[in-house]
Amino acid sequence: MTQEVREFVPSTEYSEGSDSPELLDVHDPQYLTNRELSWLKFNHRVLEQALDESVPLLERLKFLSIFSTNLDEFFMIRFSGLKEQIAEGILKKSPDGMTPDEQVVEIRKLVRPMLRQQMECLNNEIIPLLHDEGIRIESYTDQEGDVRRRLDEYFLNEVFPVLTPQSVDESHPFPYISSLSVNIGLMVDPDPGLDYGKIAHLYDHSRFVRIKLPPNIPRLVPVGEGDSAFVHLSQIVSANTTHLFPNLLPAEPYLFRVTRDADIEIREDEAGDLLRTMERELLHRRRFSFPVRLEIISSMPSEMQDLIKGSIGLTDDDVYQVDGFLNIPDLMPLYKLDRPDLKDRPIVYSIPKALKQPEKDIFSILQESDVLVHHPYTSYKTIVDFLNSAAEDEDVRAIKICLYRTGKDSPIVRSLMRASQNGKQVAALVELKARFDEENNIEWARALENEGVHVIYGMLGLKTHSKVALVIRREGDELRRYVHIATGNYNPVTAKIYTDLGLLTSDEEIGRDASDLFNFLTGYSYQKTYRQLMIAPVALRERMLKLIKRETRNRQDGKPARIIAKLNSLTDDKIVRALYRASQAGVEIDLIVRGICVLRPGIKGLSENIRVVSIVGRFLEHHRIFYFANGGDEEIYIGSADWMHRNLDRRVEAVVPIKDPELGRYLKDEVLGAYLRDTANARILGEDGEYSRLRGEDGERPFDSQIYFEGHDV
Structure with a gap:
């Protein structure tokens, strides 16, 4: 689905609004999108970059990796927070009216198809295309002769001494699985043809063994010197388990990974030394944080799945099957290969005009x-x-x-x-x-x-x-x-x-x-x-609300009124309601929100004068810019704060006015104007909470704001 781009409207013009529609209740929770689901949709826009065939191949791989690391952090922080609320019996609803249980269910519904889409992209597009370019991810079993001997020697000399297999039995409880570590699980049987003598009781049944892949050993092992062919470390270890279990019969190995809560809570009022307290909490987090997700290779037998998930206290709903590489960031060393033809063109950096005075x-x-x-x-x-x-x-x-x-x-x-x-x-x-x-x-x-x-x-x-x-x-x-x-x-x-x-x-x-x-x-x-300066948490919220309300009054008084804001995220319900009221008064509002946006634009009688676009492209959009028409006496600000509860109430933030008219013009016309014209990286948010690609006229070359800024000296 595509949408036509709406041109940037000068601040001296404003929308006339609709023909006096019935105004809706700005406090109704149904007019807010769930924060967690909105974030997942942002991460899907990251995934779309990997799916885009116009993006250079190694950049597509990078976006697959970013999608994975983003999702890891989401489960470690946001999802774990919901699970903790459920465990503690907290039933408080989110601003959009969802309970923690309901949010967890919806998150799982969104995540699973995204993961399938990610693996299909990797297995069916990225890896075959890399192979065509001479960059090969090969299987250990396909190696023969000197190559296999070299890989086995690498295992014996560099990997074997570092590994620590951990078995599970009456005297060995299930080992602690550190968060995001890649692990091999396998069953090891005694050899019925051997006599184990006085310690035969130790070898009277099969045992589950876990092998953690060392984090300090490269995951991609070159097949040959100077070659662009690699074998994943997990395959080399899996093929050499007989060295780890001599005189035993190791069965088929399977990979798995556990994600744990990573949020740190500190009673700062009781912490005499914050630095030492943080160090202790980091150590505690590594050891004792609770699990929230189990990823397994899809071929893992159900008995092994049950053993692992039961041992760490997870359920079937917490298990995510992966058909391919368990940890896509392991492939990122490929991005460092000297293949400029498969990457974005290096940017040409500039120096502001004012600084081009070597004598000063x-x-x-x-x-x-x-x-x-x-x-x-x-x-x-x-x-x-x-x-x-x-x-x-x-x-x-x-x-x-x-x-x-x-x-x-x-x-x-x-x-x-x-x-x-x-x-x-x-x-x-x-x-x-x-x-x-x-x-x-x-x-x-x-x-x-x-x-x-x-x-x-x-x-x-x-x-x-x-x-x-x-x-x-x-x-x-x-x-x-x-x-x-x-x-x-x-x-x-x-x-x-x-x-x-x-x-x-x-x-x-x-x-x-x-x-x-x-x-x-x-x-x-x-x-x-x-x-x-506008400083949070002491006054930034109040000042921002006053600026929005001023535009509302100006529109009601027939004065020029317009709001443009570029943000990482918009989650604060009070700000959203103020924007709804401004829209109801006829103020034209453009929001450029890269990530989470709980506001629902385009609803008649509520937000029909609000447009929301998200720019996701080569660079991570991170700056925050706030423009207000102010009856013709325009004001523009930049700063560190998003319109989020945490930024406005729980962080120290600084927002500064741009007082120089030329710099203000650059921000309004060149920066904000370019983002509002973007037809290469922009997605527009619909009233239903779904995003669709913005495209220009048929045959028109897409306008890429991120490329446009290069060479435009400030």
């Missing part, structure tokens, strides 16, 4: 004008250079920064260390509670402390998700503040694949706001009102 330093440039960076099109080197300059500049007195996800090898952290070594006051808020980055952030926190950096571990009961850096510099008789506020993390790796925005400014009021924010984060202060 960054601080001189920012004294004259604000600078907007648009990643990945703008090289992230601009941000690294900004912090490097601050670290080396003899007039810089202090640097303060919020670190959420920084990556493993971070030039940002190295800049902070160097600044501290150079005698500057450096303070870093390192958010230890950044999910799945906890261990990495703990390491960076310790490393920064060792270099004399003042490290703050976050705030009690809140995650610090804001992306803010503050540089304080002596200039003559005064101190001047330079600020970087962004939508994305201080992470040069993700900056190459996420779309994000950042504002570099020396604006005095924004600088003073940034100082107040860091005092709130690092000290013991309370600042409810800020001059320019």
Whole structure:
């Protein structure tokens, strides 16, 4: 199904709405989509990228892997949360009116056909097409002669010493299966032709044995040197089980994988040392988190299925049969092969026009004008250079920064260390509670402390998700503040694949706001009102609701009224109701929401003036942009917050106005305008909660917003 694209409407125009339809109740739960089901539909849009034959082959494989890792995280966090509610007898309904039980049932209904579609794509399209390109995933049983001997030697020398088979019997309980590990299960029988002597009682019946594939051994083993043919490690281990069980008879091996709850709950008010508490909780999570999903190879006998699922406390409903590779991310080493013909063309990075002044330093440039960076099109080197300059500049007195996800090898952290070594006051808020980055952030926190950096571990009961850096510099008789506020993390790796925005400014009021924010984060202060910034959780929700209500009043008064918001997710029911009321008043609203969207657009009398599109393409859409027509005096903001409960109420977020008219025009006309014209990566959300591809006119070349931005200097 395709839809015609609606052109971007200038802010001076607005929809007249329908002929006074009967207005529906904005509080009715039926007008909200379930959050969990909406997320699954987003992940299906990721899967659609793998199914798209116009996408380069290795990129299609990458999307299959992303689909898998996304789903793993969903089961570890969201699905496990529902299972926990059910176990505790919690019957509270979601905002759309579904109980935890009902949500679990619907999730399973959606997931199973997606998994079948994923495996059909891998088995019937990706692997055969890779074979045609000379990249082969081969079977161990097809290898002969020297090749097989080489693989067996590899097993004996590199794999066998690391393996730890674990049998199940009266003295050996069923082993703990770590989350997401790939395991081999098999039955091992005694050899009836052997006399086991004094220990014959140990070999009087068949036993189940589990073998965990070591996570530190490559899953794809080259068939030959310099070859592009590989055998999966599981096949090599499975073919050599006789070495693991001498004088016994190992039966057919089968792969399985368990997914466990991964959410960390900390009573922060009782944690005397948050860093040590996080370390203990991470260890506890690995050992004792409860299972939520069992994946098995489809050929596994029912008796073995029953043994495994019964031993870990799961039911038939929790079992997912896989017809092929159990863990598709194991294939991602193929993406690193030197095959540019099978990948997206490398992006050509640019530098903002204002920074193309080699005779001036960054601080001189920012004294004259604000600078907007648009990643990945703008090289992230601009941000690294900004912090490097601050670290080396003899007039810089202090640097303060919020670190959420920084990556493993971070030039940002190295800049902070160097600044501290150079005698500057450096303070870093390192958010230890950044999910799945906890261990990495703990390491960076310790490393920064060792270099004399003042490290703050976050705030009690809140995650610090804001992306803010503050540089304080002596200039003559005064101190001047330079600020970087962004939508994305201080992470040069993700900056190459996420779309994000950042504002570099020396604006005095924004600088003073940034100082107040860091005092709130690092000290013991309370600042409810800020001059320019909108900060969660103290005022962002109220400000956003007021901005939406202002557009509603302007439309009622006959003034220009329009809302455009680009978000990762929209789940906050109060924001949704405010948007419904604005639509009922005739405000034209465009929402560009990559992921979850609980709002239902296009319903007469409720949301017929709202359009929702999702952009899923080569890059992960990550920036948040908010545009309001404001009666002709347009306002536009960027920031770290989505319209979600957690962002508005349980996180520290920062949203900044774009005050420079030229930068505001770029965001409205070039960025938002391009997304609203996209006919290559866009799907439009219907009133029934289903997405359909947006296409242009017949014969018209698809417009790809993600390609359009390349080479468009800010």
